[in-house]
Amino acid sequence: MPKLYTFLKYFFVILWACFVIAPFLWAISTSFKDFNSVTGGATYIPWLQFEPTLDGWSVLFKPGSQGGINIIGPYFNSIFVTLTASLISIVLGTLAAYALSRYTFKAGFVKNNDITFFFISQRIMPPVVLSIPFFLFLSTLGLLDSLAGLILVYIVLLMPIAVWIMVDFFNRVPKEIDETALIDGCNPFQAFFKVVLPNSVPGMLVAGLFCIIFGWIDFFFAFILTFTKVQLLPVKIVALNSSITPWWSLSAAALVSVAPLIIVAFIVERYLSKGNLSGALK
Amino acid sequence: MNFKHKYVFLLPGLIVLIGILIFPIIFTVRLSLSGWNSFNPGLDFIGFKNYVRLFTDDPRFWQSFFRLSFLAITTVFLQYIIGFALAHMVWKDIKFKRFFRVLFLIPMMTTPVIMTVIWRTFFHESLGPLNDFLSIFGVQPPWLSSPSLAKVSIIVVEVWQWTSFMFLLMLAGLLSLPKEPFLAAAVDGASPFKKFIYVTFPLMAPISIGAIIIRLIEASKIMDTVFVLTSGGPGTSTETSSFFIFIKGLREFQMGYAATASFTYLIIMIISLTIIVKVLTKVLMRE
Amino acid sequence: MKLKTLISALASVLLIGSQVAHADKWGDQFPHIAATGDIPGMCSYESMSKKDYSGRTLTINTHAIPVMGEPTALHAEQFEKLTGAKVEVTHTPAGDLYSKAMVPFQAGQAPYDIVFGFSNFINDWKRYLAPVPQEYVDQMEGVSASHKAIASWDGVMYQYPVDGDRHYLKYRKDVIDNPEMQAKYKADTGNELKVPTTWKEYGEMASYFNGWDWDGDGEPEYGSAEVMKKDDLMYAAFYSRSVAYAKNPSTPGGFFFDLETMEPLINNPGFVEALTDWVDAVNYVPPGGINFGLGDEINSFGGGQTLFSFSWDDAFVAAMQPDSPISNQVGAAQLPGADKVWNRENGMWDAKSNQAPFFVWGWAVGVAGKSDNKDVAFDYLCFFANGANHQADIGIGRFGVNPFMEEDFKADVWTQIGWDKDIAQSYVETLADMEKSTNRVFPLRVPGTFEFNSALATGTAKALAGQLSPQAALDEVYAEWVAILERVGADNVRDAYAVGVKMEDNEL
């Protein structure tokens, strides 16, 4: 039994690893191809099967007048918007989650759980639905095509995630710790900042990682709400989809866009292994 | 505890959220009562005409909704089973533990609209690697051009991308389980299978519910994958609600009607999610 | 995109350029026009360099890189250097060009001074666009009348002509003109192998050359590559296949609708016949061909995978690039016709050979009415399309700038960049003949165009996927169209449609 289980375990894990990695390997290989090597049928190994070229990669850094998309600016825009929106979402989300976890709210039939669901339910609306209203909203505020406008929208997108994770987190932190802080002379704010917050770093880190991921991979809002001044990475990359679909540069772009988040994956794993995170997600 | 301070904690987030959302939501409702289209932009009032059309004369919307239900439930179910299994497998002793863990986390960090392009080339029936590989076995499945396989392809991509999300939540859950119940089970000499059924699984029930719900919410918005992979085709065989709303709204520019479909969708989703939460809690928590 | 392509194209251009010795100071400064040098005109390099737009910022939404996107950006950079203006260019995939401009338009905004789109956006966009000032129209000497007409609405030009682009047939010369293949085909089928003149012949040949390795590269080849993916371009492929059966020169007064009654004609036997052909075509497209968008089509035909293809110019010019695997092995011809054409007046088939070009124009560009930089914007567009730029652009396949000026329809233009003479000849003749045709169809340009086309795409896609029979699918489209007419207002649609019908019926 254990032997069979071990065998099955390795078999399945390796199988899944192959499945996970396959599209990436394909993308790496494709990113060094050109039109002719793509349309000649599936090939995998450079030099042996096709003549590699850096064209797919160079497109990402050339200006438009030379047929490139120059992702450097959008790259930093994406990082800035994602991090800022995540940070604000965490701050607001953590505060709200703390209130929902520790205090009782009641307004008619609305109770804590309903408020929590209200936060999370913001993610039910498909982005396409919200895009036009958001457009008009930001247009009224004069925030279209601006980093601030995008951050504002991303907060709506990300705060529910932060609230969801942090409510869960706080529910598992004994409330007696806060009570002790109160008894020890802290008012509720001091109790939160001096005692609760320092002990919530793991939870906030998880929430932050999720926010970063969900912010980073959004395409739709970034697409609808910006024109020329502010462009985010996915929008810029999608603009590679011309009449000819350039498999090579899209592959290179896909790899470039996932690269920074691999660092995030390492951070998650590290904290997971150290056990710091495990308390944060349950 | 009950202090006035609680409002200071809750309200900033709530106000910001409501403040940003109140306009879009009211606007959507108002828009759904108008005939806004490419020719007549503006909030004229046409009563419930759009709703009548949606409920009596648009099987395509409802088909897309049921297709979405099928896809969402199937993909989330698979993600849960596989994610849980993988988490369980790399939970304890396994070689290259950290490598596998990091690797399994990566798919969810890819931008769907970009990664699906890669998948589209992957599934390409004459130039892609998948059928090139399968030709060894003499088969060339029409991945994107048969109505049933196109659904399978979408499920494959969704499962590829989002199993990592389940994996992360389940692994974190497993790593934070208390040790005592397992010691007790070990003392009782429970088999690994029994240990899983009677100890691990019940302890993981609360996190499972949370993870499934959040994934159902996210999976219901499936749109980029469909758009890039099949554009809803062949025929209409892979259209989902989001895609339908997208086509009506941002392609055909029937803004009023798209808002009607959206609002209806929102209401249905909130009701069905509430029911699903109740059912899941009953089933998984054995209450 | 492909640097190699660019360099080799430029090299050949430079080589010829030096022979003809056109090079001037502008040619030296801007390698793009080295072949011709500056060509005098209202918007030449010379003229532009005299303008001073420093401190002005022009914003443009154009298509994705490289098709249209690259020339837009390239000319923007040149324009910046010449005039001192700042030009910001955003690139957007084709399917999103409409909404990307329409959303701000409807919200009363003009974030872009210049918006690129397709010709058939004109009805929806015209109220948000600024008319092209007369002085610019006056200097468009080489632009054909039909092109000017289609860029205008009620005599006012809204779209600045920058691109030609129509649907026509592309075929593999190395097969069709190959005596061996001709003999083999004759032996196996009893028919002549030639450029198909009817869709039936097209289908027979495509089926015959489907699924086996007829070019000896070790991979199987297929019959035809077409846009069958249910996207925003699918309608064009279907109309191209429908015109032969449904555009009867003896029944004027509308192709899509009967102009008098506004009755949709979309489910009449002519269209059903075309859709039946198309459903058959599923059997001779490459694997997965039912899910091909334009990009896949170009990849497939341009990569040497299929015998036929029909759609815009881009695929042809791309296939003719020097490093293409099928360079100088492709031919151009009119869209196939039919042996019969539906006569909706007597409800019978007219047994006569019929052919009609479908003028699904390509790229169109306008200036936002609310723009504060209309002067700069029109100068930019004028500069974009000036003689030197235009001549350099049309030779670069990936630019997607296609012939529309009279001087483009000369074989020399193409032999100069390395095309075989007979190919160049067939190419310009094909394009010129379309221009001369009196039995032609213009795309639908009415309020709700997108709704009509989307409904059509949905219906035909269902037929292609086998969900519905061709007749049932088009009946469904018919019902949808009736509903759209009711929502948008049949009279509104009629008013707009009449403009196109007038052109079709050669009354303009």
Add this chain to the structure above:
Amino acid sequence: MSLLIDHISFKPTEEYHLNDVTLNFNPGKMYTILGRTLSGKTTLLKTIAGLQTPDSGSINFEGADFLSVPVWNRNVAMVYQQFINYPHLNVIENIAFPLKQRKMEENLIEKEVKEAMEKVGLIGFELRKIQELSGGQQQRVALARSLAKKAKILLLDEPLVNLDYKLREGLREEFKKLFSGSEASNSILIYASTDPLEAMQLNGDIIVIDEGKVLQTGSAKDVFENPATAKVAEITNDPAMNINKGHIQDNTLVMNNNVQIQIPDQLKSIPNGDYQVGIRATDLYLDDNGFSFDVEISEISGSETFLHLRNNDLKCVATIEEVKTYEANEVVKINFDKSKIYLFKETGELLHSPYQQ
């Protein structure tokens, strides 16, 4: 200078957590709140601390209204049954936390912390992280933090229940010592417990509470000997006092058809009628001449064996002073120490106690 709790009720849901509680606490004394789990002990402590606001009633401390004082200004200290400390701080910082919060001078803090640590025996652990301490040590830290505060009210909510037996015994002794010290004379000490034995050992005033209601207050001895009601008798004994229905008829105490006892002298004056009859488990003993009972369950606890017995509808628990295993359904002969019989009215009030004068 006392703490007066006046008719306090708290009913957050359908059930009362506190039901019309009125109590009076005086400084320098130790009070033990004895009640089962969920009886309202913790709620009462939290209400005193200010973490919970009652629905009605008032609290008065040192002559002033206490309810209007928010928890962080009340100068109380509380130790929980969970080992609650600040996980991000080390031992010293934990103990100093309330003092710093009070903005006490640095050197004074140092002194107080050191003193408190000495009292609870934590010297040498100053810089340890909380997670690096054993459960007992963690609870000592919590205790030290409470002591260092020199709070006027010290609340202890089952502080020992999560510790193992030996540690519990040891710490309890220390508690007694600490709280009998001179500085304790200014504080009110309230100790909540579910364990009657613990309550007796602490030997303070006992407050018996059940379902949010105060059932009896008094000295340990008094409550033990003369439980006001049958309920109190159950709560204040472990195992709970055996309470069964019985009736007295013609000098015979009839429990059921089989078990009938000749009434002892001290009960002769009781009139015939139906009563609740109580006897402690320790007052049952094995006797070959006794009544036959079936063993339902037998459990061994330390040097004793608890027998859950049954004779028809008559159920009781007996504590046997030896370790012996019994099979289920084994028949044993049991007798009662008749002089230790309690009688309660049918409504529950105490009618007769063996310790009654």
